[in-house]
Amino acid sequence: MSGRTRDRTCPERTCVGCRKRSAKTELLRTAVVGEECVPDPRGTLPGRGAYLHPDPACYDLAVRRRAFSRALRAQEPPGTAELLQWLRHAAQAETT
Ligand SMILES: [Zn+2]
Numbered sequence: 001m002s003g004r005t006r007d008r009t010c011p012e013r014t015c016v017g018c019r020k021r022s023a024k025t026e027l028l029r030t031a032v033v034g035e036e037c038v039p040d041p042r043g044t045l046p047g048r049g050a051y052l053h054p055d056p057a058c059y060d061l062a063v064r065r066r067a068f069s070r071a072l073r074a075q076e077p078p079g080t081a082e083l084l085q086w087l088r089h090a091a092q093a094e095t096t
Pocket of ligand 1: 015016017018019020052053058
């Protein structure tokens with residue numbers, strides 16, 4: 001009965017790592033600030049965003065495929081140190 005409305009209340013994005021589609025709320029938005037790709041969990045940063053599962057495995061895939069530069073239209077591959085730290089933190093918080 002209400003099966004059709006689910007799509008609308010739940011926008012999907014593609015993870016730049018594993019390329020699977022997920023609900024936007026399950027993905028971490030990242031954006032470029034200067035030359036750094038930074039986590040944007042609140043989705044407040046301006047500019048292009050790339051969506052990623054908050055999972056180091058997806059981060060790894062994205063880095064290896066240079067998906068960040070592509071998704072964010074960066075000339076140079078953006079730095080991802082801050083993003084990696086954020087993900088490690090998130091992963092730790094989940095296992096404890
Ligand atoms: Zn993923």
